Amino acid sequence: MQFEKTTFQFLKDLQENNNRDWFAEHKSTYEKAKKNAKEVFTAIHHKLQNHDEIEKSKMMRIYRDVRFSNDKTPYKAHFANSYSRLGKELRGGYFLRIRPGESFLAGGFWEPSKDDLFRIRKEIEQDASEIRSILKDKNYKKHFGGTFESFSELKTAPRGFDKEHPDVDLLRKKGFIATKNFTDEEVLSEDFVDQVNESYKVLRPFFNLFSDILTTNLNGEKLV
Numbered sequence: 001m002q003f004e005k006t007t008f009q010f011l012k013d014l015q016e017n018n019n020r021d022w023f024a025e026h027k028s029t030y031e032k033a034k035k036n037a038k039e040v041f042t043a044i045h046h047k048l049q050n051h052d053e054i055e056k057s058k059m060m061r062i063y064r065d066v067r068f069s070n071d072k073t074p075y076k077a078h079f080a081n082s083y084s085r086l087g088k089e090l091r092g093g094y095f096l097r098i099r100p101g102e103s104f105l106a107g108g109f110w111e112p113s114k115d116d117l118f119r120i121r122k123e124i125e126q127d128a129s130e131i132r133s134i135l136k137d138k139n140y141k142k143h144f145g146g147t148f149e150s151f152s153e154l155k156t157a158p159r160g161f162d163k164e165h166p167d168v169d170l171l172r173k174k175g176f177i178a179t180k181n182f183t184d185e186e187v188l189s190e191d192f193v194d195q196v197n198e199s200y201k202v203l204r205p206f207f208n209l210f211s212d213i214l215t216t217n218l219n220g221e222k223l224v
Contacts, residue, residue: 001043007033018073037079047197053086108177
C-alpha cells in the first residue's frame with residue numbers, strides 16, 4: 001500500500017485552488033484521494049499494532065474551522081492521521097501529515113496536562129540523565145535529530161524552578177515531540193509505510209520512559 005501520485009496531485013491542486021467552488025467541482029477526485037490516504041493510514045496502523053498497542057486511529061477532517069483564524073481558506077491542503085496509545089499506562093501518541101513539500105511524522109506529548117507537565121519537569125529537575133540518554137541514542141539522532149520539538153517554550157525556567165538549572169532548556173518546554181520530515185519522493189515511494197513504521201519504532205524508549213515517569217511518583221512508586 002502506498003500513496004498514489006494522483007492523491008499528491010490533488011493536494012497540489014488544492015493548494016492553488018483552495019475555494020469551495022473548485023472543491024465542489026473536484027469532489028470525486030477528493031473522494032478517491034481520501035480513500036487512498038485512509039488505506040495508507042490504515043496500513044500504518046496495522047504495522048504499529050505489531051509493536052505497540054493503539055487505542056484509536058483518527059483521520060483528520062479536510063475542512064478547516066475558519067471562525068477564529070486569519071486564514072479563511074476553507075480546506076486543509078493535506079491529509080493527516082493520529083494514533084493514540086492504549087490505556088493510562090501507555091502514554092504518548094503518533095501523528096503523520098502528508099502535504100506536498102511539507103510532509104512529516106511526529107510522536108510524543110503535544111500538550112501535556114498541567115499535572116503531567118509539572119511531573120515531567122520535576123523529573124527533569126531531579127535527574128534528566130535518562131532523558132538525555134534518549135536524545136543521544138544513535139537511532140533517535142538518525143531519525144529525529146537528537147532533539148525534542150515543542151509547540152511553545154517559556155523564555156526562562158517555569159515558576160518554582162531554578163533559572164540556572166543545567167537542564168533549563170528542557171524545563172522551558174511545554175511539550176516534548178519528536179519530528180521527522182519526508183521529501184515528496186519518499187512519501188510516494190513503495191516502502192513509505194515501512195519507513196514511517198521504522199521511525200515510530202525508534203520512539204518506543206522515549207514513550208516507555210515518559211510513560212513510566214507519568215505513572216509513578218518521584219520515588220518510583222506506581223500511581224496507576
